[in-house]
Amino acid sequence: MEKLVIKGGNRLEGTVQISGAKNAALPLMCTCLLTDEPVTLNNLPRLADITTLSDLLNHIGATVTIAGGNAGGHAGRSLTFDASNIHDTVAPYDIVRKMRASILVLGPLVARAGEAIVSLPGGCAIGNRPIDLHLKALEALGAQIDLEQGYVRASAPKGLQGGTVNFPFASVGATENILMAAALAKGTTTIENAAREPEIADLAACLNSMGAKITGAGTETITVEGVDRLHGTDYTVMPDRIEAGSYAVAALMTRGNLLLKGAIAKHMQAMLDKLKEAGGIITVEEGGIRVQSNGHIKGFNIVTQPFPGFPTDMQAQFMALAAVAEGASVITEAIFENRFMHVPELTRLGADITVTGASATVRGVSSLRGAPVMATDLRASMSLALAGLVAKGETHVNRLYHLDRGYEHMEEKLRNVGAAVERVAS
Ligand SMILES: CC(=O)N[C@H]1[C@@H](OP(=O)(O)OP(=O)(O)OC[C@H]2O[C@@H](n3ccc(=O)[nH]c3=O)[C@H](O)[C@@H]2O)O[C@H](CO)[C@@H](O)[C@@H]1O
Numbered sequence: 089m090e091k092l093v094i095k096g097g098n099r100l101e102g103t104v105q106i107s108g109a110k111n112a113a114l115p116l117m118c119t120c121l122l123t124d125e126p127v128t129l130n131n132l133p134r135l136a137d138i139t140t141l142s143d144l145l146n147h148i149g150a151t152v153t154i155a156g157g158n159a160g161g162h163a164g165r166s167l168t169f170d171a172s173n174i175h176d177t178v179a180p181y182d183i184v185r186k187m188r189a190s191i192l193v194l195g196p197l198v199a200r201a202g203e204a205i206v207s208l209p210g211g212c213a214i215g216n217r218p219i220d221l222h223l224k225a226l227e228a229l230g231a232q233i234d235l236e237q238g239y240v241r242a243s244a245p246k247g248l249q250g251g252t253v254n255f256p257f258a259s260v261g262a263t264e265n266i267l268m269a270a271a272l273a274k275g276t277t278t279i280e281n282a283a284r285e286p287e288i289a290d291l292a293a294c295l296n297s298m299g300a301k302i303t304g305a306g307t308e309t310i311t312v313e314g315v316d317r318l319h320g321t322d323y324t325v326m327p328d329r330i331e332a333g334s335y336a337v338a339a340l341m342t343r344g345n346l347l348l349k350g351a352i353a354k355h356m357q358a359m360l361d362k363l364k365e366a367g368g369i370i371t372v373e374e375g376g377i378r379v380q381s382n383g384h385i386k387g388f389n390i391v392t393q394p395f396p397g398f399p400t401d402m403q404a405q406f407m408a409l410a411a412v413a414e415g416a417s418v419i420t421e422a423i424f425e426n427r428f429m430h431v432p433e434l435t436r437l438g439a440d441i442t443v444t445g446a447s448a449t450v451r452g453v454s455s456l457r458g459a460p461v462m463a464t465d466l467r468a469s470m471s472l473a474l475a476g477l478v479a480k481g482e483t484h485v486n487r488l489y490h491l492d493r494g495y496e497h498m499e500e501k502l503r504n505v506g507a508a509v510e511r512v513a514s
């Protein structure tokens with residue numbers, strides 16, 4: 089086991105290179121199941137989740153090879169996925185349980201192979217996270233769905249038929265699954281109340297580069313005209329808006345000045361608005377976004393929403409910011425029912441937080457104190473690391489495997505801009 093040891097108090101200044109987005113890369117990797125030609129993806133982040141999904145694709149029959157050479161620390165950033173030979177349509181529990189996004193193989197597998205048997209992913213620390221919307225949407229395209237011994241069996245031996253899918257609320261994963269499935273269905277599919285996250289538009293752009301006919305991705309109505317076959321592609325993953333937002337919070341908390349290289353402002357508007365409200369000076373520069381502090385952190389209120397609203401994946405990090413703001417902040421989590429696991433740990437560092445139902449009232453304190461804390465999920469881990477950056481003394485963040493799912497080389501990136509962070513055996 090490893091832990092992070094953070095000595096708080098350093099001001100961060102310099103440039104942070106933003107990696108490819110985990111939440112874009114995972115669905116993009118699944119597109120390889122839709123074609124018998126190779127799919128090369130560039131700008132992949134080097135993360136545990138990418139390895140887990142590579143293992144699953146490999147189990148199904150895709151070969152995964154390193155493309156793009158080794159120059160400039162490039163190794164592993166470009167991978168070629170070749171699923172010309174699907175030899176197993178089962179996604180087993182042992183792999184799926186490691187990562188919920190494994191469910192994204194369901195749509196493409198049933199569309200291409202006529203059958204998929206995928207372990208139910210189960211809940212996780214942040215909530216129950218059912219997959220009923222994924223399954224109803226596939227049924228709307230003519231798939232027969234059965235649940236057997238913890239597995240979903242989806243079959244469409246004669247292929248999927250286009251249809252109308254009207255989501256009762258926008259689900260990112262369900263939109264992605266049905267988008268991939270509909271690309272190879274016969275006829276036209278209309279997806280109403282689709283998720284509008286930038287990762288959806290990235291997926292549609294990749295699918296279109298493979299020969300799909302998708303319009304409207306990024307809006308709430310997506311139209312997919314099914315095609316008989318898709319071909320291979322060479323596609324570059326979009327930058328990670330959540331990673332960028334996390335370092336933006338670090339800049340503000342440490343009264344620093346960071347250039348987030350590669351970050352795209354239009355993907356991050358809700359976060360940037362809140363950063364400004366809290367005292368950030370935001371400048372969009374060529375090649376990235378600069379985040380500086382005006383010297384004060386002011387309290388703010390947040391309600392998490394689907395895009396273009398404030399993202400739930402930034403809620404924990406903004407709570408760390410609120411913990412050291414002047415005045416009180418109210419943070420409401422409206423997407424996941426159990427995404428306040430970082431609260432007791434932030435409290436251990438001296439934060440003053442009261443949770444009532446889905447809302448947390450955070451009364452800013454003048455300083456936090458270092459302590460050992462336990463990371464419970466991915467974004468909670470970052471929230472604790474951020475708090476550690478400004479806490480007096482040493483903060484030890486335990487259970488790093490959550491962090492390694494979603495932040496590439498975090499301690500190296502932080503050290504490069506002046507933080508005192510080490511990863512040590514615990
Ligand atoms: C790999 C990836 O991209 N993960 C992101 C994705 O997760 P994910 O795709 O799992 O999130 P969804 O948008 O599907 O979930 C939103 C809400 O809908 C509920 N729901 C979802 C599907 C379903 O069939 N039934 C149902 O009730 C969920 O429990 C949750 O309360 O979007 C979330 C919301 O922005 C982010 O926090 C995750 O980081």
Ligand SMILES: C=C(OP(=O)(O)O)C(=O)O
Nearest residue numbers: 111188189401466467494
């Ligand atoms: C919740 C997240 O990811 P996942 O959906 O993969 O659990 C996240 O990225 O914050």
